[in-house]
Amino acid sequence: MYQIRPETEADFHEVEALYDLCFAPGRTALSSYRLRDGVPKVADLCLTLRTQDQILLAAIRYWPVRVGGRKTLLLGPIAVHPTAQGEGLGALLMLQSLKQAAIAGWSRVMLVGDAPYYSRFGFVRLDGVEMPPPTNPDRVLGLELWDDAWVDVRGKVTREDGPISEAGLAE
Secondary structure, eight states: OEEEEEEEEGGGHHHHHHHHHHTTTGGGHHHHHHTTTTTOOOOOOOEEEEETTTOOEEEEEEEEEEETTTTEEEEEEEOOOOGGGSHHHHHHHHHHHHHHHHTTTTOEEEEOOOOHHHOOOOOEEOOTTOTTOOEEEEEEEESSSSSSTTTTTOEEEEESSSOOOOOOOOO
């Protein structure tokens, strides 16, 4: 049995340690981190998954960005402790958080990742969406939470520097 809960301030260091364990040491040098620096995460969608004994096994975070000026969710990072990988915990967190995102009014989500893994959740390559370099364009993927949410959405991915609220998210 697992407990899925929103990430709290008390979880921060433990979640960061999980990300350090699961990703390369230079993870914070990636271009996606430049879009996150100093920008508050979308707290209601950042989830942790723990055992009944409160052992952190997985975490997912989301950040607001803009694509061609349009509000978009940036998924990531998502991580599962190496001892629990292959048990479907990442999928569980992803599906739960994407459902919550749609309910909260977000219409589209993007990430930088491996298409063979994320395609099973419906993510497809985003043509015309430009992440800051040196991102491989083949790894820029998107998902529509609402019908036609990516239609005519093109351009550079930029930081969201304004306040984020649930009102007016779906454009």
